[in-house]
Amino acid sequence: TTHWASSDDFHRRYPKVRLDAERIFIRDGDIWTSAGISAGIDLALALVEDDLGAEVARRTAQQIVVHQRRPGGQSQFSAFVELGGRTGRFAALIDWVRANLAKPLTVECLADHAAMSPRNFARAFTAETGVTPAKAVERMRLETARTAIETSHLPLERIAETAGFGDPGRMRRAFLRTLGQPPQAFRAAAEHRELQPGRPSSGSAGLRAVPVQRRTKANGRT
Structure with a gap:
């Protein structure tokens, strides 16, 4: 996904890339993308939840003074x-x-x-x-x-x-x-x-989606 205001330009530049411009963030395997600034916070909280669980994500949201994250399926509109x-x-x-x-x-x-x-x-x-x-x-x-x-x-x-x-x-x-x-x-x-x-x-020449890198420790994921 991407910000709705950039969706038309994205389609013109990368016509073969599958784009869902409605969602605030999307996980496609190990690749995560988001729209806008606040959607990036939602994505980051989703990463925390995926690694450490819902309770840690909730406490993280409280610590940075934001509402508990919105689901990625929520529409930008x-x-x-x-x-x-x-x-x-x-x-x-x-x-x-x-x-x-x-x-x-x-x-x-x-x-x-x-x-x-x-x-x-x-x-x-x-x-x-x-x-x-x-x-x-x-x-x-x-x-x-x-x-x-x-x-x-x-x-x-x-x-x-x-x-x-x-x-x-x-x-x-x-x-x-x-x-x-x-x-x-x-x-x-x-x-x-x-x-x-x-x-x-296959049609994303000039655009590379970067998988999220996870650091690991001997006693588990971080």
């Missing part, structure tokens, strides 16, 4: 960021919705949290973000569900429940309507990527 709007007027509301996706998030519920009447809230929110409140909630639920599907082995029933869809059937319809594929297709693609062996791409 986050609905939580995009829905902040032009002025960020509803940023606090978006954060609250993100933490409460499993609840019934009706327009009335959101308007009450924003201390507005439902009618005025719906108009103001749509004008600010470009989407209706219902569509915004669905986008956030889709992003949360897709990340869980691609980065965990949780059953779809559990993911549908925690993301607020209620049941797998409703989640499936939302995936097909917005993303064009069912949840099972995203899980299958993620599992396929995990099984791919790391290897340099």
Whole structure:
């Protein structure tokens, strides 16, 4: 992967290299790549977790004062960021919705949290973000569900429940309507990527992917 702003140039220069410009970082065998600066921190924490375990990675994140790492499968284009709007007027509301996706998030519920009447809230929110409140909630639920599907082995029933869809059937319809594929297709693609062996791409002349070098000690990995 690479930063989204460089993806077009990357494709032109290295047309035979397989590029997934949506992900914040990707592991392909022994080769790790990331997008942007903060994504590099996520990648570094993933390396720590891979070597030393989740607890050490969590303590490392606390030590450098960052949130626990985001999964590599997370998209660079986050609905939580995009829905902040032009002025960020509803940023606090978006954060609250993100933490409460499993609840019934009706327009009335959101308007009450924003201390507005439902009618005025719906108009103001749509004008600010470009989407209706219902569509915004669905986008956030889709992003949360897709990340869980691609980065965990949780059953779809559990993911549908925690993301607020209620049941797998409703989640499936939302995936097909917005993303064009069912949840099972995203899980299958993620599992396929995990099984791919790391290897340099044949068309990467002028670009060399450097495997991560690990130092070892007599008593184990470091």
